[in-house]
Amino acid sequence: MARVRARWWPWAGIVGILAAVAAIQFAMGRVPICSCGYVKLWENQVWSSGNSQHLTDWYTLSHIVHGFLFYALLAWLRPSWSLAWRAVAALVIEGAWEVLENTPLIIDRYREVTASLDYYGDSIVNSVGDNVAMLVGFAIAARLPVWGAVAAVLALEGVAAWVIRDNLTLNVLMLLWPVEAVRDWQVQGAPTAR
Template sequence: MRAPWLPWAAMAGILAGVAAIQFAIGRLPICACGYVKLWHGDVWSSGNSQHLTDWYTLSHLAHGFVFYAVLRWLRPGWSVAWRAVAALLVEGAWEVAENTSLVIDRYREVTASLDYYGDSIVNSFGDGVAMLAGFFLAARLPVVASVVIVVAMEGLAAWMIRDNLALNVLMLLWPIEAVREWQMNGVPPATRP
């Protein structure tokens, strides 16, 4: 007899495990400001990546759409719930890696995120939940709708904060000075280095 609750328990366990690992490596549970906001929209402030959601939540929603497409192709015989478990394992691994000194320093060296010091645990939790939301949306929507949503999210983030998932990956792996300069032109003058 199958246990339909098992993948959901696995997802809860992954979220808890990621939080435990991050706590063990010294990540703050919540913003050092002492409170948690549902949304924090100022990417140039110390509260960025410290609250439940922010502009980078769009990137994690996009992860869900991408992971759904890849896992549907790689593992068509798996249920949607078990594919979501696999996607959350990848997302959780990234959340842990992203909050190591090595990756934080890389962000600060080659991107416009000069004051990035990593995510709070609550922000990483929000990122994981956003990825799952994107994943399950992709499972229900037609492919064309999924593509339109991802392109719209990428465009909105690029317009609002001069960053998005594609630019983030580009700048981490193959930094382009012209892109960095364009991103830095969006930094409020009071916060520029």
């Protein structure tokens, strides 16, 4: 019986982390759902006020990539941990990022140095979707050979760059070391620039 209960601890940890991240963001004043008053499964328009407000959007691809990266990192750092506990650790990292990403410090940084001039942070439902997307990426990475995981990450990054002119790599680049040429290229993809 104790073994059966022990198998549920990581799941309890995952649910607890998701709830804690949502509660922290609520305490920070983040909106629970889109101010439009409804929740969509997918928001296709990156340049709309619904971006980062619904359950998933084009940036969900970046969070799936987070899962691949966290899987690789934790498999290297903590190979003796069970897959389930490594997933919990990955969710702690992702959850911490979701909280930090929705602080004025990071929101203002996005607005200053990226093409996301109208970014005001994520809704709580979008943040939960981002956390779940990371877990999906983590689970996929656990089942793929290394070459398959690398190919999947390159494909996700390539699709996002092609469709929305942004991805995890460009996002990190622009937050840490903004490149004006990249920003100009991204802005050219905006509907008003066409």
